[in-house]
Amino acid sequence: MTLEQAKFEYLLRLGDSSLIIGHRLSEWCGHGPILEEDIALINIALDFVGNATSLLTYAAQVEGKGRTEDDLAYLRNERDYRNLLLTEQPNGDYAMTIARQFLYDVYTYFLYEELKNSKDETIAAIAVKSHKEITYHLRHTTEWMYRLGDGTEESHQRLQNGLNELWMFTSDLFDMDEVDAILIKAGIAPDLNKIKEAWEKRVKEVVAEATLQLPTSIAKQKGSREGKHTEHLGYLLAEMQYLPRTYPTAKW
Amino acid sequence: MNSVFRNNTTMNLTQLSKEDILLALSEIPDPEIPVITIEELGILRDVKWDCITCTIVITPTYTGCPAMKVIEDDIRIKLKSLGIENIIVELVYSPAWTTDWISDTAKEKLEKYGIAPPEHSSVDKGTLLGKPRDLRCPHCSSKNVQMISQFGSTACKALYRCLDCREPFDYFKCI
Incomplete structure (x- = not known):
């Protein structure tokens, strides 16, 4: 694998994760529990x-190869998508969405902090x-x-359920392969083991402060690096890609 | 000055200086906050002019700012009115836009318009994590204000309310 190929693959991982979690959040539009949260x-989406x-x-x-960002977003199939499994998980109730966003926000906070020092200027x-x-x-x-x-019994339980449900997808966040090895060597991407340490520390602190329990489940699901997704991504793409695939020449 | 240009679209482009172009572009209002211009907001970063091709460098306030396309169109319309045909609009992310680039006159205009301007340097991380210290209501100047939501009507603003005059208002977040 060349450096350019590794970079392309890595950019898909970052870009697809943002696109898919952004699309998930946009599903809340008009359905937020209160106007300000909506x-x-x-805004975050x-x-x-x-x-x-x-x-x-x-x-x-x-x-x-002459493709555009829209070609990549709208004309790739599920198996070509490289987003993290966590990002494609359904919104569930509001607590489930908050649990997903929190786990992901801590991850991107530390990841992008490192990426600021990437030797790739862009x-x-x-x-x-x-x-x-x-x-x-x-x-x-x-x-x-x-x-x-730390709210009501109901809100506490719902958030705990959300965390428990999503925990199995957190090991996928730190999965590394040849792409990472090439880019770490070139100073373009950070070592995810380093991010993992910071992530675990922050997640533990907040979970404890919020009077919640860190999930103990040992079940793990990985696969986003090879495009092996959960059943949810296909449905999301069907909705997101419907218009440009049905009317390929449509322009804004 | 601008009308002179518009009436003389056939004028020799060699007579047009970079300063003339900047002056014309500095009239373009921000599509979402029309009381201030894209220049005052710090979105307009650079103008390159070689008497044939004009390259305009702009930077978004937020990566997903939906106003960027409108701003690009406005720039093209303005440059065409000067008689320039070869236009390149370049979008750059570095250096990243910061509220520090908003000029003082623009901050005054924002406040008059009903948007509390960013009060601090973005270097002060306290603004990110707590209430800005000197934030005052743009309607009655009271400092007795409360945040309703960190996310307001556009990506760059937070929503506050004044506990004295009871009016809600937007605050331009420091980034």
Whole structure:
């Protein structure tokens, strides 16, 4: 695998994760539990889709086959998607969404902090920009972790259920392969073991403060690196890609 | 000055200076906050002009800012009115946009418009994690205000309310 191929693959992983979690959040539009949260979730969704646009634009450029960011987003099938399994999990109730976002926000907070130092200038520039936004995302979900976890019996239980349900997808966040090895060597991507340490520490702190229990399940599901997804991604793509696939020449 | 350009679209482009172009572009309002211009907001980063091709460098406030396409279109329309045909609009992410680039006059305009301007340097991380210290209501200037949501009507704003005059207002977040 060449450096350029590894970079393309890596950009898909970052870009697809942002696109899919952004799309998931956009499903809350008009359904938020309160107006302010509805607006907040859609604002965050917009940040993710914006981040995905810049990453996939760069991915298409690195690939050099004349594809655009829209081709990558709308014309690839499920198995070609490289988003993390966590990002495609359904919204569930509001507590489940907060649990998913929190686990992911802590991850991107530390990951993008490292990517700011990437030797690839474009990745570093996107990371600097995005990290400012991620800091707001993490603050938002952390507050909701405290509010729901340390709230009523009902909110506490629902958030605990959300965490328990999603825990099996967290090992997928830190899965590394040849792509990572090539890019770590080139100083383009960070070692995910380092991110894992910081992630575990922060997650533990917040979970304890929110009076919740860290899930103990040992079941693990990985596979996003090879495009092996859970059943949920196909349905999401069917909805997201319907219009451009049905009307391929449609323009805004 | 601008009308002179518009009436003389056939004028020799060599007479057009970079300053003339900047002046014309500095009139373009931000599509979402029309009281301030894209120049005052710090979105307009650079103008390159070689008497044939004009390259405009812009940077988004937030990566997903939906106003960028409108801003690009506005720039093209403005440059065409000057007689320029070869236009390149370049979008850059580095250096990342910061509220520090908003000019003082623009901050005054924001407040008059009903949006509390960013009060601090983005270097001050406290603003990210707590209530900005000197934030005051743009309607009655009271400092007795409360945050309703970190996310307001657009990506760059948070929603507050004044506990004295009871009016809600937008606050331009520091990033």
